[in-house]
Amino acid sequence: MQHYSLTAPAKINLHLEIIGDRADGYHELVMILQGIGLEDRIDLYAGSTQAIHLHCEHPDVPLGPDNIAYKAAQLMCREYSQAYAQYGGLEITIDKKIPVAAGLAGGSTDAAAVLVGINLLWKLGLTQPELQTLASQLGSDIPFCLEGGTALALGRGEELSPLQGLDQATVILAKHRNLFVSTAWAYQSYRQRFGESYYQKPETIEVGKKQAHSADLVSAISQQDYLKIGQLLYNDLEKVVFPEYPKVEALKSAFQEEKEVLGAMMSGSGPTVFALCSATAKAQDIIENVRSKINDSTVEFWTTELTNRGIQVKS
Numbered sequence: 001m002q003h004y005s006l007t008a009p010a011k012i013n014l015h016l017e018i019i020g021d022r023a024d025g026y027h028e029l030v031m032i033l034q035g036i037g038l039e040d041r042i043d044l045y046a047g048s049t050q051a052i053h054l055h056c057e058h059p060d061v062p063l064g065p066d067n068i069a070y071k072a073a074q075l076m077c078r079e080y081s082q083a084y085a086q087y088g089g090l091e092i093t094i095d096k097k098i099p100v101a102a103g104l105a106g107g108s109t110d111a112a113a114v115l116v117g118i119n120l121l122w123k124l125g126l127t128q129p130e131l132q133t134l135a136s137q138l139g140s141d142i143p144f145c146l147e148g149g150t151a152l153a154l155g156r157g158e159e160l161s162p163l164q165g166l167d168q169a170t171v172i173l174a175k176h177r178n179l180f181v182s183t184a185w186a187y188q189s190y191r192q193r194f195g196e197s198y199y200q201k202p203e204t205i206e207v208g209k210k211q212a213h214s215a216d217l218v219s220a221i222s223q224q225d226y227l228k229i230g231q232l233l234y235n236d237l238e239k240v241v242f243p244e245y246p247k248v249e250a251l252k253s254a255f256q257e258e259k260e261v262l263g264a265m266m267s268g269s270g271p272t273v274f275a276l277c278s279a280t281a282k283a284q285d286i287i288e289n290v291r292s293k294i295n296d297s298t299v300e301f302w303t304t305e306l307t308n309r310g311i312q313v314k315s
Contacts, residue, residue, distance in 0.1 A: 002046040002087075004117045005314040008109035009039040009148055009307055010098045011141065012171070012267040012274050014221075015214045016235045018190055020198040026140070026156045027187055030212040032163070032221070033141075035148035036171050037304040040098050040110055041314075042069070044117035047089030052077070058096040069094065072111040072138055076118045079134065083122040090118070099300070101180045103268030104173070108141035109311070116146065116311045132158075148310030150221060152214065163221050165308035166229070169262065170280045172287060173302040174251055175272040181241055181248075186269035189240040230263025230276050241270045248273060251299065254290045261286060280305075 015032040022028050047053065052073045054063045064070060073092060077084040092114060098106035115134055119126045126134075128146065135142035140157035152161040191198075213234060220228035242249035248271045255264035255275040260282040264275040277283060283303045291299065 002121055004044050004120050006042045006044075006113040006117050007039045007309075007312045007314060008042055008098075008113040008145065009035045009037065009309055009311075010104040010106060010109060011035050011144060011148070012104065013235060013265075014229065014233055015217050016237060016268065017212050017214060018187075018194070018198075018236045019212065021191075021195075022156070024156075027191070028155065029153065029157055030214050031153040031157055032214055032217055033144045033151050033153050033157070034166060035150070035307045035309060036104075036173075037307045037309075038098055038104070038173065038302055040106065040113070041095040042110055042113040042117060043093040043095075044114065044121055045091040046087050046121060047091050049089050050084070051089040052092070053090070054092045054094070056094040056096055058094075058100065060100040061094065061096055067110075068107045068139060068142075069110040069114045072114040072142075073118065075134060075138060076115065076122075080122060080124060083124060087122050090121075099173075099175050099272060099302075102175050102272040103181070103183075103266065103270045104272055105141040105145055105268070108139050109145040111135070111138055112142050112145035113311050115142075116313070120313065132160075146310050149308040150306075152218060163218060164224070166221060166224070166226075166306045167308055168224070169226050169229075169276045169278060169306050170283050171304050171306060172255070172275045172277065172283055173272055173304065174255070174275075174287075174290065175300055176247055176251075176296065177298040177300050179245065179247060179271045179298075181245060181270045183269040186237050186241055189244075190237060193240060226262055226276065226278060230261070233263045233265040233276075235265050235267075237269050238266050241266060245271060247271075247296070251290070251294060254293045255286070257293070258286050258289055
């Protein structure tokens with residue numbers, strides 16, 4: 001039976017700035033996206049029937065059309081119906097290591113891996129730009145997840161400009177186990193609260209992009225200045241998430257009090273908070289200090305690293 005195994009890294013946002021409204025109903029964003037070493041494993045097999053079967057032992061992962069990885073398989077079946085007819089359906093297994101609904105693009109990166117895996121399994125020979133086009137039909141984070149690394153992202157997040165890669169800092173992730181934040185709610189709440197300040201017309205949106213606060217961070221990345229990078233972390237969605245979920249703000253504050261932490265921020269719409277530090281050896285001490293200050297047994301921690309990897313095929 002034909003089989004491919006792939007790794008799918010998570011991502012964090014080093015910068016997330018909301019500029020205005022788009023005609024398609026989404027927000028116009030300026031983001032800096034960064035891949036991290038925490039990753040899922042995706043196994044794809046050619047099925048014996050025309051059905052798509054998705055398997056995952058994590059109880060919070062849907063196994064049908066509500067799963068974006070499943071939707072990625074459906075998209076490929078529609079777009080490449082002759083290959084689908086020739087090779088049959090798919091058996092997809094997700095070994096889930098990335099926290100679910102955590103602002104780390106766990107579902108998006110799984111979907112990116114499915115696109116890459118089916119391309120190989122069905123011998124389609126699609127180029128990276130062709131995969132990017134397919135990915136943008138599914139979700140805003142998926143084009144980035146294909147390549148990973150460090151990138152400036154505009155539009156909904158699908159307009160990507162690669163930046164010099166970062167791989168010299170340790171990342172500590174922390175999340176309350178039973179706390180989930182809806183991405184749709186976060187953006188809707190931001191629009192309700194700050195929508196009057198949005199740029200609305202295409203020409204003013206372009207002005208807004210040029211005036212975005214990301215330029216200093218892009219410069220710090222180009223200089224590999226990790227201290228400056230930590231100081232320049234920025235996320236507009238903290239303005240609506242923190243008042244509603246004070247535990248997330250408390251977690252960020254606890255990290256910021258640690259002298260070995262270069263910077264801390266909520267990733268995406270949360271509720272995961274990440275902290276950057278310069279030495280892996282310091283990570284466990286930071287975790288123990290933060291755990292003591294928070295004193296909440298539902299907070300889970302992960303230690304990983306910045307990475308330049310996107311979707312990778314395992315031998």
